[in-house]
Amino acid sequence: MTLTIFILLTLIAAYGFWLLFEKAGRQGWEGIVPFYSQWVQARILGKPAWHVALLVVPIVNVFVFYNLYLDFIHCFGKRRFWENCAAVLVPFIVLPLWGRDKNVKFLNGLYTKNLKAGKTDGKELTKAHELTILHDSYQEYRTKYPYKKSMVREWADAIVFATVAATLIRGFLLEAFMIPSGSMQQSLLIGDYLFVSKLNYGPRVPNTPIAFPFAHHTMPLFGGKAFSELIELPYKRLPGFQEIKRNDVIVFNAPAGDTVAVENQDIPYYDLVRMMGRDAVHQQFTIQTRPVDKREHLIKRCVGMPGDKISMQEGVLFVNDQPGFVAPESQMDYMVATDEAGIDEQRLKDMGIEAALVQPGLYKIFLTPSQASMVKSWSNVKAMQMNLEKPGVAQVNTFPNDPQYQWNYDNFGPFVIPRKGMTVPLNAQSLPLYGRAIQVYEHNLLEKKADGYYLNGHKTNSYTFNMDYYWMMGDNRHNSLDARDWGFVPEDHIVGKALFTWMSWNADGRGLSKVRWNRIFKGIH
Structure with missing residues (x-):
């Protein structure tokens, strides 16, 4: 519409x-x-x-x-x-x-x-x-x-x-974005240029109104901050045309982007700390903090709404105990065994399919369901299996990154996404799931003392949320840094709704084929 x-x-x-x-x-x-x-x-x-x-x-x-x-x-x-x-x-x-x-x-x-x-x-x-x-x-x-x-x-x-x-x-109206990674393949492709509407969900009043025009968080050419924190406004969203709906494709600010290692921004700061240790990260990189509206932009599909029960079993998403939406063009990765002739990798590339040679005759290939059926039918393909993590085997940097939750990208949950007005108990089981939302996103001081939990200096055994939260995942389930890494997305991080691609540029194409003509003005669903 x-x-x-x-x-x-x-x-x-x-x-x-x-x-x-x-x-x-x-x-x-x-x-x-x-x-x-x-x-x-x-x-x-x-x-x-x-x-x-x-x-x-x-x-x-x-x-x-x-x-x-x-x-x-x-x-x-x-x-x-x-x-x-x-x-x-x-x-x-x-x-x-x-x-x-x-x-x-x-x-x-x-x-x-x-x-x-x-x-x-x-x-x-x-x-x-x-x-x-x-x-x-x-x-x-x-x-x-x-x-x-x-x-x-x-x-x-x-x-x-x-x-x-x-x-x-x-x-306040529209903003153009470019897809830099393959986390939404094949629904959205690397090189797609999108228009994102701020009006659908209501435009946010900027947290940091003093900023260099046309720059997001970093000054072009010279580097350094492109914004001033001299004036910081509280979260306020103007009225929009619609509410967020389950499975909308949404642009939002990275929840884990409040702190970044400037020289290595492709990996979330908190992942670096878990891998290297805090002292090593701070010694090796320049550490910078950013307000909500200046955090990196991400685009994912909103698969979980406030109050939804979320889990994943053997690569299948469940929402409120029912199989979740799977985009027709969503991808999973497969291990594909072939004869000695192997697979024509250029042919796959021309079809927009990512493939990596693991060893002679064995490939790791990202495929949609229809592409998987096609590849399986090829005469030189001997065996093909979806690449899934086993249940109960913890995977590094999987939310909530706590030893009591042995979760991985293919098997996690169940848990409930926080919604405004929802009350959760404060205990050893709930804090790994909800502690960051309580302390970082809703700006509370939460302390554990010998006689129990204290919230902003007052003893309590529960917490009631002030914002709605969402669960965002990429359609390319095995090549997406998403909520399975950093958890819930607060409502104040929502930027807008992706509307359509106005241009699509294929860096691997040749001549006029560099433009994906069939994707120009293609709606996003």
């Missing part, structure tokens, strides 16, 4: 820009073709050609785009601040209105006058000649109705406006 609304509003805005281009004496379609539209605008406005080339440079392209776009809007007399804001924030409203308003004229009619003068030689008007007349008319317009700003001031205004507009859009 959200994707449909987004596409509809985009089409309405494009229709409005089509009408404005027609008012400017151009073909309407020219206004909605990426890059070509900006090239025409640059020619009209007398901007150098390298402006258009900058549209491929990340971050810089935002400022260039808005500079061209707003200057073009100014050609219709729309110079007021609120008109500029409306053109950026609600183009699907104002562009069609301006396009259909007979009183809104391009360059106040100067173009029409000069166009007629350009035809007096009796020759057919070429596109190049037309662009020249447009440009000359723009210069005459600037002379007749001069801006009271220097070029530096114009650019400064455009940069400030673009920064504020883009920050508001990214913070």
